[in-house]
Amino acid sequence: MHERPESPFMIEETSRPPSSLRILSLNCWGLKYIAKLRKERLTEIANQIAAADPPPDIVGLQECWTQRDYDVIREKTKHFLPYGKFYFSGIFGGGLVILSRWPIEESSMTQYPLNGRPAAFYRGDWFVGKGVAYARIRMGPTRRDIAEVFCTHLHAPYETEPHDSYICHRTAQAWEIAKLMRGAAERGHLVIGLGDFNMTPLSLAHRIIETHSRARDVWRVLYPNSSLGAAKDKVEQMRNVPMPNAEYNLTKNGATCDSALNTWRWNKAHSQRLAKGENVQIEATVDDPNAKRLDYIFFSSGSHHDATNGHPSAEWTLKEANVGMTARHPTLYCSLSDHFSVEATLVRNLEEPLSTTSNGPYALPETYLPIGIYDEILTTIAKYANRERIQRRLRLGHFGFQLSLTIGCLIGVWWVPHNYVAFILMLISSLSLSVGVIDGLMGGLFVSSELRALKEFEWEVSNTKERALARSAKEGLSATS
Known part of the structure; x- marks a missing residue:
């Protein structure tokens, strides 16, 4: 739902370009019928966004699944965020929302x-149609005053890498949003990518986004030595850093998920006390081995990109970033979500002269990952494609078996002497045909569609690898000449 402001003076504000920009991203954990205390928590999330100081100018929400929850948030924040879009996607909706102080000129939802996979119905990623919610936001009268915002929620990891069977999906999704963000940067606009990326810093998906979108992770700009995962993870143990406490994870590591201070991650004893109405308190100095950063804000000031080092230019620079929305519900005493928010402030130098390329599209200097990384991605694609081919054969074979069983049961009905036996055979026939058809559709249609998507992804990675090799060869010749 895309709403217009109620009063015309809000549109006139676009004639005054902003000198700063406050951004907020939060996974609301608003799963209908599943998330506990959903209505109460989402209402309080709306209250705290409305009371934020400084107030956000652009908000991206994930897992805001219901129109009712969106309407509550819109109602409480429309006095300073008069523009909003609830994005529709998939069978159950994508759960993505973008709110803005300025008009949304264009929007789209790219799945x-x-x-x-539809077979993993208990996980739901396929059914919600995850993708990228896009909004082109007009902050002022010139083309310098356009921000292109990309809000997303990548596929969840259900196992640890490298055993995660969905790593190929998340890698492809990171590649896709990186392409969209790079296109926006080449149009010369401010690019903002935010959301729950379900990845850890400097993981493969993270490196793909920073390299191929040319946008920067705001937290690593300010804290380049921050954690690469939870303290218990191997990648952190190899760094030989001390065990962080909860406060350090919030203020220095940017941990938004699995914090010891988040009540939805507490042990059973604490949860039971909380459920009885007791305001249980956890000291911020407690060890925090599980907390990690899954929520991100990326940005790139595309119209003034520095070709020498790839950093955002002086027009938009990062002032601060923080983890927010840590306050608990005032009466239920629970955390507002199973994630905390990530927030950032960008400041603008309006005295910066327009670049010679600022009035039209331009090509950003190419940057590439190490060649071995592209080989790693291609290996992952090949491994997953082989898995899906086996799945297709098994599912189609299962369909054939169930069809044969159905026919056998129907023939058997002719010869059985008792009606109750005929009924049992008919029941088996119906059930086996239903299961077989479902499996056949997944094998014949879904898996075939997925294999075609994998071929497209493989071509794009191979093509990029060839360009990277050509660049490397050219630089090698220049170095020897």
């Missing part, structure tokens, strides 16, 4: 080509 990821690789996005889970």
Whole structure:
């Protein structure tokens, strides 16, 4: 739902370009019928966004699944965020929302080509149609005053890498949003990518986004030595850093998920006390081995990109970033979501002269990952494609078996002497045909569609690898000449 402001003076504000920009991203954990205390928590999330100081100018929400929850948030924040879009996607909705102080000129919802499997109905990623919610926001009268915002929620990891069977999906999704963000940067606009990316810093998906979108992770700009995962993870143990406490994870590591201070991650004893209405308190100095950063804000000031080092230019620079929305519900005493928010402030130098390329599209300097990384991605694609081919054969074979069983049961009905036996055979026939058809459709239609998407992804990675090799060869010749 895309709403217009109620009063015309809000549109006139676009004639005054902003000198700063406050951004907020939060996974609301608003799963209908599943998330506990959903209505109460989402209402309080709306209250705290409305009371934020400084107030956000652009908000991206994930897992805001219901129109009712969106309407509550819109109602409480429309006095300073008069523009909003609830994005529709998939069978149950994508759960993505973008709110803005300024008009949303264009919007779209791009579903990821690789996005889970229908057989994993208990996980739901395929059914919600995960993708990228896009909004082109007009902050002022000139083309310098356009921000292109990309809000997303990547496929969840259900196992640890490298055993995660969905790593190929998340890698492809990171590649897809990186392409969209790079296109926006080449149009010369401010690019903002935010959401729950379900990845850890400097993981493969993270490196793909920073390299191929040319946008920067705001937290690593300010804290380049922050954690690469939870303290218990191997990648952190190899760094030989001390065990962080909860406060350090919030203020220095940017941990938004699995914090010891988040009540939805507490042990059973604490949860039971909380459920009885007791305001249980956890000291911020407690060890925090599980907390990690899954929520991100990326940005790139595309119209003034520095070709020498790839950093955002002086027009938009990062002032601060923080983890927010840590306050608990005032009466239920629970955390507002199973995630905390990530927030950032960008400041603008309006005295910066327009670049010679600022009035039209331009090509950003190419940057590439190490060649071995592209080989790693291609290996992952090949491994997953082989898995899906086996799945297709098994599912189609299962369909054939169930069809044969159905026919056998129908023939058997002719010869059985008792009606109750005929009924049992008919029941088996109906059930086996239903199961077989479902499996046949998944094998014949879904898996075939997924294999075609994998071929497209493979071509794009191979093509990029060839360009990277050509660049490497050219630089090698220049170095020897």
